[in-house]
Amino acid sequence: MTTIDRRGLLGTGLAATAAMGLGTGASAKNPAPLAPGRSKADFAGAMKAFRSVVGAEWVFGDEEAVAPWTKTYIPDPSGHYKPVGAVCPENVEQVQEIVRIANTFKQPLWTVSTGKNMGYGMTAPATPGQVVLDLKRMNRILEVDADLGTCLLEPGVTYQQLKDYLEDNNIPLWIDVPTVGPIASPVGNTLDRGVGYTPYGEHFMFQCGMEVCLPDGRLMRTGMGSIKGSTAWQAFKWGYGPYVDGLFTQSNYGIVTKMGLWLMPRPPVYKPFMVRHPEMGDTPKIIEAMRPLRVSSLVANCNLMMSASYQLAMFKRRNEIVPDGAPLDEASLKKAAKANGLGMWNTYFALYGTEQTVAAIEPIIRAQLTASGGEVMTAAEMEGNPWFHHHQTLMQGGLNLDEIGLLRWRGSGGGLAWFAPVAAARGAEAERQTALAREILEKHGFDYTAAYAIGWRDLHHIIALLFDKSDPAQHAAADACYRELVTRFGAQGWASYRTGVNSMDLVAQQYGEVNRDFNRTLKHAIDPNGILAPGKSGIV
Amino acid sequence: MGTRAVLAGGLAAAAVLAMPALAAQKLGEVQPPRAPEQVYAKVCGYCHGRNVGPVILGRHLPAEAIRYVARHGQNGMPAFRPSEISDAELAALADWISRADARTGEHGQ
Numbered sequence: 336m337t338t339i340d341r342r343g344l345l346g347t348g349l350a351a352t353a354a355m356g357l358g359t360g361a362s363a364k365n366p367a368p369l370a371p372g373r374s375k376a377d378f379a380g381a382m383k384a385f386r387s388v389v390g391a392e393w394v395f396g397d398e399e400a401v402a403p404w405t406k407t408y409i410p411d412p413s414g415h416y417k418p419v420g421a422v423c424p425e426n427v428e429q430v431q432e433i434v435r436i437a438n439t440f441k442q443p444l445w446t447v448s449t450g451k452n453m454g455y456g457m458t459a460p461a462t463p464g465q466v467v468l469d470l471k472r473m474n475r476i477l478e479v480d481a482d483l484g485t486c487l488l489e490p491g492v493t494y495q496q497l498k499d500y501l502e503d504n505n506i507p508l509w510i511d512v513p514t515v516g517p518i519a520s521p522v523g524n525t526l527d528r529g530v531g532y533t534p535y536g537e538h539f540m541f542q543c544g545m546e547v548c549l550p551d552g553r554l555m556r557t558g559m560g561s562i563k564g565s566t567a568w569q570a571f572k573w574g575y576g577p578y579v580d581g582l583f584t585q586s587n588y589g590i591v592t593k594m595g596l597w598l599m600p601r602p603p604v605y606k607p608f609m610v611r612h613p614e615m616g617d618t619p620k621i622i623e624a625m626r627p628l629r630v631s632s633l634v635a636n637c638n639l640m641m642s643a644s645y646q647l648a649m650f651k652r653r654n655e656i657v658p659d660g661a662p663l664d665e666a667s668l669k670k671a672a673k674a675n676g677l678g679m680w681n682t683y684f685a686l687y688g689t690e691q692t693v694a695a696i697e698p699i700i701r702a703q704l705t706a707s708g709g710e711v712m713t714a715a716e717m718e719g720n721p722w723f724h725h726h727q728t729l730m731q732g733g734l735n736l737d738e739i740g741l742l743r744w745r746g747s748g749g750g751l752a753w754f755a756p757v758a759a760a761r762g763a764e765a766e767r768q769t770a771l772a773r774e775i776l777e778k779h780g781f782d783y784t785a786a787y788a789i790g791w792r793d794l795h796h797i798i799a800l801l802f803d804k805s806d807p808a809q810h811a812a813a814d815a816c817y818r819e820l821v822t823r824f825g826a827q828g829w830a831s832y833r834t835g836v837n838s839m840d841l842v843a844q845q846y847g848e849v850n851r852d853f854n855r856t857l858k859h860a861i862d863p864n865g866i867l868a869p870g871k872s873g874i875v
Numbered sequence: 876m877g878t879r880a881v882l883a884g885g886l887a888a889a890a891v892l893a894m895p896a897l898a899a900q901k902l903g904e905v906q907p908p909r910a911p912e913q914v915y916a917k918v919c920g921y922c923h924g925r926n927v928g929p930v931i932l933g934r935h936l937p938a939e940a941i942r943y944v945a946r947h948g949q950n951g952m953p954a955f956r957p958s959e960i961s962d963a964e965l966a967a968l969a970d971w972i973s974r975a976d977a978r979t980g981e982h983g984q
């Protein structure tokens with residue numbers, strides 16, 4: 336098995352791995368190109384000026400130094416998605432200075448907060464020649480209000496830092512994490528409109544107030560933040576006049592330097608559930624049963640409805656289930672699922688409240704889900720099951736990185752691209768989506784490792800395109816497969832809620848010319864030099 | 876009176892408590908430098924010795940190679956940038972990992 340080979344290799348001297356640049360994507364032969372129309376002198380001038388602002392040790396320009404910003408999981412057979420440098424400010428004033436310099440030298444900047452946008456491109460920019468503006472060093476927790484359940488954060492604060500702070504100070508507030516909390520951030524995740532799994536899981540809905548460095552270097556506060564003496568910056572979202580916070584998400588209109596967020600009070604009772612359904616064909620039944628519970632908020636958190644294959648891919652290798660080269664057939668999947676206490680679909684949700692409210696709601700939910708053909712399980716029955724444990728952790732904002740195991744499902748090359756089309760929460764639509772996804776994935780030799788995140792009224796169909804990036808044929812196939820997924824889903828009216836740097840333009844096309852033109856008009860008006868993240872969401 | 880004594884006492888206490896207890900992040904301040912055990916517990920240890928990565932403690936891997944893998948990532952492992960784990964933190968961490976004993980309860984993947 337590949338792991339053992341690798342282990343053996345490492346045993347004989349990890350230095351050899353280092354010398355070969357194994358699996359790191361670094362290559363001395365292909366230095367990253369500069370931005371269009373920029374000369375070596377422009378680039379050198381910008382880098383020199385950046386050094387004078389943040390110090391030489393926080394500017395990275397040569398290829399080896401930039402390597403930590405080049406690692407990605409996404410398909411990129413032509414090596415297109417690479418930054419030329421990185422700069423790491425430690426405060427807002429430095430950000431403003433960097434932006435002014437970028438304007439002078441017309442040097443594009445690709446902003447990241449914690450840069451762990453894994454499966455979407457990590458810290459790699461959407462177009463060549465950009466310097467990563469890495470805000471991880473700005474990681475101050477500026478305010479936590481235990482009464483209002485709010486906080487004000489800098490971009491570099493990880494979920495881990497925030498959780499540690501709340502625990503160290505006995506503040507009874509929860510955080511809400513995407514699956515990869517320890518190394519990702521509330522600000523970065525919210526700006527890409529990511530999701531988590533407590534009742535505060537639709538992150539942008541729980542954002543309140545921002546400070547933004549505009550492309551001309553000025554600072555703007557949104558909502559109540561620009562009113563001198565206001566105490567409501569983190570309490571009242573809308574402020575006055577046009578509501579602009581959304582403009583700074585999934586966009587390149589500004590650099591968010593502070594963000595307010597709402598935090599959920601720790602409930603007296605937290606009770607996680609898992610519902611097992613025995614057949615892949617149960618998709619519509621599950622969604623029809625879940626929708627009224629979600630729309631009415633009887634079930635208040637974003638549910639994850641996980642396919643057996645997605646679940647198994649977290650902790651197993653593909654060749655433990657079917658031989659290499661064989662398709663992942665339903666019979667083998669069923670057998671493996673059963674052996675691990677899983678159904679073909681596994682839907683996780685939780686109840687939050689008091690003893691009385693949970694006791695009152697539970698029977699209603701049980702009746703509804705049992706009637707859909709599901710087995711309703713709780714911690715009592717699932718004790719010790721690693722999948723249940725994982726979701727039990729997530730749905731209370733707990734931290735782990737277990738899901739990164741997905742990267743090792745198929746070979747060890749570490750290839751993952753998320754494809755996440757949106758639909759309304761209707762069973763029939765999901766059934767059609769699953770059929771189409773399976774057809775396209777299987778055609779290119781990949782597995783349907785997918786989940787549905789059942790939102791308040793929507794579905795995010797979260798498809799993990801898992802491939803071995805060290806195998807050139809698979810790498811190329813994954814690239815082609817991803818494009819086909821986007822295109823053919825789009826033709827049915829299903830477009831992505833978010834996408835990786837490898838497909839930003841493609842997805843932007845689907846949202847139409849009027850929308851693109853509006854975005855472009857705004858961009859030209861506020862960022863005439865095009866220095867902020869060209870290519871983000873297809874906006875150049 | 877006892878500035879000296881207080882200071883000495885404080886320093887002794889600091890030594891006893893070692894890094895973890897002291898290094899809690901304060902409101903309005905950036906995260907202070909972390910000891911190797913903390914970085915391991917709050918980053919590497921979520922994957923290594925658990926469900927995701929191979930065991931790396933007790934294998935006496937060369938420190939230089941650990942630093943290389945941390946900065947470049949490797950296959951399923953993401954890279955960690957100097958902005959996330961400083962050069963000083965990483966040097967101490969790599970050294971610590973290469974000398975650490977194996978931990979019971981850890982398992983590889």
Ligand SMILES: Cc1cc2nc3c(=O)[nH]c(=O)nc-3n(C[C@H](O)[C@H](O)[C@H](O)COP(=O)(O)OP(=O)(O)OC[C@H]3O[C@@H](n4cnc5c(N)ncnc54)[C@H](O)[C@@H]3O)c2cc1C
Nearest residue numbers: 448449450451452453513514519520523524529530591738
């Ligand atoms: C196994 C696995 C599971 C995952 N599960 C989830 C999940 O459950 N939910 C989920 O949402 N994601 C998930 N992800 C995807 C991703 O890893 C997370 O969304 C992660 O939170 C994003 O990285 P980050 O927080 O470091 O944000 P960053 O990478 O820092 O930011 C993301 C993007 O937002 C923009 N941006 C960031 N900061 C700024 C700023 N200050 N100003 C302007 N623009 C900015 C940039 O375009 C940047 O690329 C998963 C990934 C993997 C591999």
